[in-house]
Amino acid sequence: MKAPAKNYLGAAIVVAAGCAAPCAWAADFSGSATLTSDYVFRGISQTQGDVAPQLGGKVAFDSGFYGAAWASTVDYGDAVGSDAEVDLVAGWNRTFAQRWNLDVNLTRFTYPGTRAPLNLDYNEVITTLTLDQRWWAMLGWSDNALASGERGIYVEVGAKFPITDEFRLETVAAHYDLDDAYGDSYSRAQLSAIYTLGSVDLRASGHWTTDSAKRIFPGVAGSRFEAAVTWNF
Template sequence: MNASASTPTPLLALAAPILLAVAPTAAALDFSGTATATSDYVFRGISQTRGGAAPQLGVKLASDTGLYGSLWASRVDYGATLGSDAELDLVAGWNHTFAERWNLDVNLTRFTYPGTRAPANLDYNEVITTLTLDQRWWAMLGWSENVLASGERGIYSEVGGKFPLGDAFRLEALAAYYDLDDAYGSGYSRAQLSAIYTIGNVDLRASGHWTSASAERLFPGVAGSRVEAAVSWNF
């Protein structure tokens, strides 16, 4: 993460249009969430906990109009200098299925890190668009004009797929590239392979993460090959 200062966009200004649109359809709201314990919080191939375990919790409120808002929190470890030991993501988005097979999700995500010591500011915004086919294949694009709080543009692109091997077991694979040229002079590529077993509302997941050598130069000690195990309860 980059600790350069930046001026955060007011969250209420971002969320107000979503709340106003959802309010008239309060009877059609759907609440859901996920509680997770993971052996290593890995975000886009980079460990956010220096290889340590993390509890995580996410909640989502969605309307039948397709509009939704969500909160997601996790432990992080960026060292004593920055101070923050938590990440809180605030999301306002829209999700729509069309032509029966396609799904489009567009959201604005605000990544925040409560407790970060001034003058450092790690918070930043990203617009994320995901197109999914048959609930199986996906392509995602993330765009930020202040990527990792650097004050520069960053673009994240990802493609992936799910491969069912029975009613309860599946594999998921993805490949991605994070364009950080403007911020750090170099980007990096990554790949991930996950095995997921579902028992009722519980998912058991084991994931292998791989990043290119450029990621290890950009994020020494927290990039490279690693294995993560997690258990999630979906409610």
């Protein structure tokens, strides 16, 4: 039986709520709705290559604290039971020295409807440092990575390359240390072309993983293409 995820989220929500009361008048709301040909998370398909609708929302305050929720369909097979992922996020974001942005959050990955005794829910602390809104480095840490009951560390670097006002390229290189959880780790790369039409993003992405990802996640890792359309509101 997989070890249950520790509930750090409650403490984070209490902190965010403490700010929310005095800052409610300064709340900023945003969201997005996406239809993607394949929900790919860190190089691994979560839908076995099938289409996924996705919806997210975020409320942010002048203090830098924010809360967010995001949902997508998933397909882990009939034995698992769940066909949805719902992520809950409590975090803090701040721009400093005009060029740098720091984001620290606690993300709770949940999978409603999972059949007992399975427990796929887990927490991850994610820190992202961004320079000039173009270059970023991310570190994710969990003591229950992918609900394995063991530690996992995710490291990612990425960059945006504007071609025109509407068109840009994005690249990602990353490594997921899952030695404690699965006895192996893997690396991934991603190249995306994104075209923006008003509040709509059209995205085409290529994903690649090392062969070790195929051993950990057979059938859903390796090279794959993804196309998506996102409405930002």
